[in-house]
Amino acid sequence: WSQVVSEAEKIVGYPTSFMSLRCLLSDELSNIAMQVRKLVGTKHPLLDTARGFVYDSRNNLQMRGLVVLLISKAAGPSTAELSFQHDMVSGIYSSQRSLAEITELIHTAFLVHRGIVNIGELKSCDGPLKDMQFGNKMAVLSGDFLLANACTSLAQLQNTKVVELISSAIGDLVQGIYYENSKSSEENCLTDDIGISRWKEQVFLSHSALLAKSCQAAMELAKHSAEIQDMAFQYGKHMSMSHKLHSDLQPFVKESSNDTMAFSLNSAPAILHQEFRGREAWLKQIREVKCKALYNCAWLKTAPHRCACVFQQLQEAIKAGKGVTSAIDLCRCHGNRALAALEQFPPSEARDALANIVYAVTRFP
Numbered sequence: 001w002s003q004v005v006s007e008a009e010k011i012v013g014y015p016t017s018f019m020s021l022r023c024l025l026s027d028e029l030s031n032i033a034m035q036v037r038k039l040v041g042t043k044h045p046l047l048d049t050a051r052g053f054v055y056d057s058r059n060n061l062q063m064r065g066l067v068v069l070l071i072s073k074a075a076g077p078s079t080a081e082l083s084f085q086h087d088m089v090s091g092i093y094s095s096q097r098s099l100a101e102i103t104e105l106i107h108t109a110f111l112v113h114r115g116i117v118n119i120g121e122l123k124s125c126d127g128p129l130k131d132m133q134f135g136n137k138m139a140v141l142s143g144d145f146l147l148a149n150a151c152t153s154l155a156q157l158q159n160t161k162v163v164e165l166i167s168s169a170i171g172d173l174v175q176g177i178y179y180e181n182s183k184s185s186e187e188n189c190l191t192d193d194i195g196i197s198r199w200k201e202q203v204f205l206s207h208s209a210l211l212a213k214s215c216q217a218a219m220e221l222a223k224h225s226a227e228i229q230d231m232a233f234q235y236g237k238h239m240s241m242s243h244k245l246h247s248d249l250q251p252f253v254k255e256s257s258n259d260t261m262a263f264s265l266n267s268a269p270a271i272l273h274q275e276f277r278g279r280e281a282w283l284k285q286i287r288e289v290k291c292k293a294l295y296n297c298a299w300l301k302t303a304p305h306r307c308a309c310v311f312q313q314l315q316e317a318i319k320a321g322k323g324v325t326s327a328i329d330l331c332r333c334h335g336n337r338a339l340a341a342l343e344q345f346p347p348s349e350a351r352d353a354l355a356n357i358v359y360a361v362t363r364f365p
Contacts, residue, residue: 004360005066008353012069012090064107064211065100067239067357071232072096072218074342074350078225091350095157095221102150102166103214109146110173112139162217169213176206193279196330199271204237207244212236231344238338239358244268245331246361251315252324253364263311268330270314273323289313328364335362 073091087094147170154166179202194202204212215236219229248267264270265286274282318324335358345351 001360004353004356005063008066008070008357011350011353012066012073012092063243064214065104067211067236067354068100068103068214068218069097070350070354070357071215071235071345072100072222074345074348074354075219075222075224075228075232076346076348078223078228093222095159096218098153098157099162099166099214099218099221102153103210105146105150105153106166106170106173107210109143109150110177112143112146114177157221159217159221161220165213165217165220169210172205172209172213176202176204176209180206194266194271195275196268196271199266199268200241203241203244208237208240211240228344231341234341235338235354238334238341239354239361241334242331242338242358242361245327245334249324249327249331249364252319253328263315265314269318269323269327271323272326272330273318273321276322276326285317286314289317332362335359 069092072093076091077088089097154163157163212233213236215232216229219232245268248263249269251263252269277285338358339355342351342354
């Protein structure tokens, strides 16, 4: 993955790790960064998000802007925009580069907003209550600041259709995050009672809509046809769906069997496992594992469902079923649909880079 991203960055002209550098170096955000330093020593998730801006070994933070730039270059100029080709650098319009930055700012803003913690669920080891409350305030204010900058830059593009597309993507993100956070925290509701179709709808809203609509907006800025705009949308949608499925599958396909990774019981493999077993049978299996953990790990003084042995046993149960193989098949299905959308673009190194990104997230051990 890192090699694919590194090669793709060379094609678009500059490392996308500096995509939102202008905003991140502004005086306002520098002041925010100074305030965030007060959280050092606590477990507030805003710190992890901030560290990711400096170094992220998987290059996930800037993936969306990179894809927007690549698909802009792959499509090239349209015949309707011949008079504006002097505005192109490395085969990409300046407005498309601005759009890539806007996409990253929006994604970053929502990452920061996700760093808000539930004060009622905090433990003493997480950090002083006043610091955690301060971290929540910083997450809200800094996320709002980034989103405001994105909206200002969006207006400067002076394209009403692009404004409409990106605004609707922001609405999708809000709706998707609402769905993620609206489920009950009661023990008998550890998993959502949804099928894979409903899961895909929610993932589209919270993970795929921004990239899909940004890819479409990039085509609109170059005045490409409705057909090309739709193909760009389809690529962004299905590639990001594959990316999310690949991420969900990592705890179940890692080669090291000794490394038990925590995973969500609402991830794709778990949802598919629930579909095959039936919800009642799956909930019964979870309760049985938790009861064994309560008996075996009482001395840990922690919630049974947070014990490593619970994750390990549930992980093995999902591996033994059809959920993992079905999730891999679904990941490759979305990847193939993304590759099919690319066929509408002329052969180029940018198109090859977009295909390599798909290959990177659909390849499993």
